Amino acid sequence: MKIGxxxxxxxxxxxxxxxxxxxxxxMLSNSRGPKTLYxxxxxxxxxxxxxxxxxxxxxIVVAAVPLSAYRALPAAQLAGKVVVDTNNYYPERDxxxxxxxxxxxxxxxxxxxxxxxxxxxxxxNAVIMNDLETDGRPxxxxxRRVLPIAGDDAEGKAIVTQxxxxxxxxxxxxxxxxxxxRFERGxxxxxxxxxxxxxxxxxxxx
Numbered sequence: 001m002k003i004g005x006x007x008x009x010x011x012x013x014x015x016x017x018x019x020x021x022x023x024x025x026x027m028l029s030n031s032r033g034p035k036t037l038y039x040x041x042x043x044x045x046x047x048x049x050x051x052x053x054x055x056x057x058x059x060i061v062v063a064a065v066p067l068s069a070y071r072a073l074p075a076a077q078l079a080g081k082v083v084v085d086t087n088n089y090y091p092e093r094d095x096x097x098x099x100x101x102x103x104x105x106x107x108x109x110x111x112x113x114x115x116x117x118x119x120x121x122x123x124x125n126a127v128i129m130n131d132l133e134t135d136g137r138p139x140x141x142x143x144r145r146v147l148p149i150a151g152d153d154a155e156g157k158a159i160v161t162q163x164x165x166x167x168x169x170x171x172x173x174x175x176x177x178x179x180x181x182r183f184e185r186g187x188x189x190x191x192x193x194x195x196x197x198x199x200x201x202x203x204x205x206x
Contacts, residue, residue: 001163004058005029006051006073008037011086012064013044014129018136020045022166029054031065031072052077060084060159062124063111068094070111079117082156086124087111088185106181108150121151121160122180128191135193136168146170146196148189148203150180172199182206 001024005012008030016026026046028037037048047057055061055074060082063073067087087107089100099105105113108122124132127147137144147169151157161171174182182203183189189202 001025001159002057002059003027003163004054004056004061005046005064006054006061007064008040008048009064010129011124012062013040013046014133015062015064015086015124016040016046017044018133018167019163022163024163024166025057027054027057031069055081060156060163062086066090066093067097067107067110071114073111073115075115075117078115081118082153082159083111083115083118083120084124084160085111085120085122087122088125090185103181106178107184108177108180112152112177119151119153119156120177121149121153121156122177123147123149123160123164125180126183126190131191131193132167138168139165144168144170144195145193146172146199148172148174148183148199150174150177150183152177170196172196172203174203179203 003026005016005028008028016028019026027049028046029051034048055077062084064086085108089107112120135145164171187206
């Protein structure tokens with residue numbers, strides 16, 4: 001599979017490197033252009049390009065930008081694409097967002113409203129990137145960690161589930177995109193290593 005990644009910080013780089021190891025082709029991009037990413041092909045095995053290049057390249061696209069920058073995601077180019085939203089809300093970084101502070105929506109629903117013609121799946125936000133890099137286990141390993149996803153598109157969720165499986169993780173489908181609130185920052189399931197039953201209990205407690 002070809003994976004385009006918008007955002008070349010720690011989240012984008014980690015997902016990209018692991019996806020390459022799993023046999024996928026990956027292109028990293030950022031808002032400043034590929035010249036600022038010159039060392040990443042050697043460090044990660046990923047290609048680099050512009051945001052537009054990464055969107056065109058990817059069978060799916062991972063949005064690994066701060067929440068404060070989500071409106072810069074190119075909605076027209078991303079139409080019809082499966083977009084993996086990795087976001088969390090950090091007011092100290094993103095500024096105060098009243099809709100989130102008042103629990104009137106969720107981070108991924110905000111992204112999906114901007115990307116109205118895309119198929120948004122929330123994933124990778126409830127795991128520390130160091131853990132993503134080190135915690136992967138083979139299928140059937142009793143210690144295999146389970147990561148939650150949410151989305152309104154069944155095919156998109158199936159693609160993300162397969163990708164996570166290849167990276168060494170089981171997946172629990174938490175339901176519609178709105179259910180992503182159950183594993184956002186500050187919830188019992190947020191960035192805690194959990195097996196399936198413990199994750200289900202943590203999601204229910206949110």
